[in-house]
Amino acid sequence: MDFLIGWLAIIPSYTTPLLLASVGLILSERAGVLNLGAEGMMALGAMTAAITVLAGHDPWMGIAAGAAAAVAVSLLFGLAVVVFRADQTLAGLAVVAIGLGVTGTVGRPYVQQTFGGLPKLGDLLALDPANPLGRIIAAQDVISLAAPILALAAWWWLMKTQAGLRLRAAGENPAAADVAGVDIQLTQLAAVLFAGLMCGLAGAYLSVATSHVWVENMVAARGWIAVALVILAKWSPARAVIGAMLFGSADALVPRLQAIGADVPVYLMMMLPYALTLFVLFLTSLSGRGSGEPASLGAVYLRQDKH
């Protein structure tokens, strides 16, 4: 029972950064812009947030600063691919290189310095530690509770609102959407900035909420896992919740099984998060048709009359 509660309580700390980043990427890609820059944007978010807190600011200020830094680099990316029609794959990889390079250099004086971090609900509310649910809630923070709600809200907005329809149209058939009065460039730019905001939040969460420290390369490929989750979730924010939950809970289970000396093969356990996520999302994808990939993903849209 203790084992179960401890595990359930820690899962959101694994899930939240992946979920935030992949929801951001999904909106960008639904608008037709392939976005591979998550690893770099998360690094920028993590470092900026950490050094803001180390400078004596509130954790929330740190998180805001981290998100803003990733939005700033997204603006560069957005201008490059939407306005100047640069290759989206290359520009995305450039964002990764810029993010890792800038954080490595600027963050250098701040590495390994621990700080207070974002308070947990247990620090804010009087929760009964004897109550299992109380213990699980006490280990959460505002962002880890908000992340799944945000993901479902993004799904609702995307699928059920006029604005969401316009965004999807920009990614499926930009020419038709253009004729129907959608401003393709503005829509895509907004979606790219939203992806930056979410990736920045995800990175800031890693440093300010989870580990209370900045270390170079601390995103440790979580950005790439978010990119993969987008595909496995078939570009649906709701399915991204399932994917991130599966991956996060398996990832959180592996060290906990080792800590009780469970007689299971470690190397197979290491595969578990990947294998399980792949398997379940494969099963659920059997019900739907196609991959869900936006038809004009990665394509540069040129309006005829602009030639």
Added chain:
Amino acid sequence: MNVISPLATGRRRFLALALLAGSCLAIDPAFAFKLDAPPKVAFIYAASVNDGGWNEAIDKGRKAVEDQLGVPVAVTENIPEDATKLRAAIDLYVKRGFNVIVGTTYGYSAPIAEAAKAYPNVAFLNASGTTNGANLESFYARTYQGWYLAGIAAADATKTKTIGMLGGFPVGVINWDINAFAQGARSVDPSINTIAVFTNSWWDPVKEGQVSEAILDQKADVIATDLSAASALDAAEKRGAKSFGYQIDMSAAAPKGIQTSVVFRWDRYLVPTIKHIIDGDWTPQEYGAFAGIETGVVDLAPYGPSVSDATKAKIEAAKQAMIAGKLDPFQGPLKKQDGSEAVKAGDKVSDEALWNMDYFVEGITGTMPAAAAQ
């Protein structure tokens, strides 16, 4: 007709061999490695030098070389463990007249051996490498000796009789640290349980904090990290647990709970070795340098505020016994985690067996892949 009898040939061969062996032992200048130009030293790192761990510890040694030997020292960071990229960096240094090149990672082992063959007049050293040659010496330290001493402090620090340690991957150099930590603790109190967890990564600071919490959730009140991120110690500090750092003094991450850190003082190896190279009386050891606690290359950082004088005295006594050769962390009889025999009574673990250590000792809770595979 052959005038030389087979006996004479044999004797001559024997004489030649004896001479060779004698000269090697005595470091005869005729056989030692000599530089053919004034010394220029270069250090090559696989990542950033201030990573708060491995590279930072070596870079402190690099600074000591610069200060104490007064030779120019160049530094290159972020050269991946990739043969072509490392070779390009080495080629460039050699072209610019550098003749003492220090690699800093296991992943450089094969390419640095190639480079050592290509440049016989350049001296090569490589930290935690596996290759050696006429002008190449790999070096590492008996870190398990430091972890045994840390284990003694852990036994005195724990109230729940449960201590924990996290490491990267189940390989010899990590397994011996975990086993020695448990052995040190059990030398004080055999009922102590040591929880061991692998993060399955050499570099994931976020996960190191999360794994530390997973261990603390299993009633451990002491956390030791065999990795380098401050997050593992921070998680312990926030829960009021005691902690042990690794590679450099990590007390800043846990000012209250820190007991000590098992640290590298690479200057104790690098300064004398590079001095020998400069003086022209350096002969690389055939199986590399494997520095013990008596050299000070592996050592304990200053103790934290909660370590008692009685504990410090116990550790000092054990350290002196180790230096005198009277105490070996893996002295037989030694049992494996499952109760089977690892080392016979009276036996010790050979260096070769140390590098291949693929089991946990008795008193450890954790999952060892090699054991699970059997």
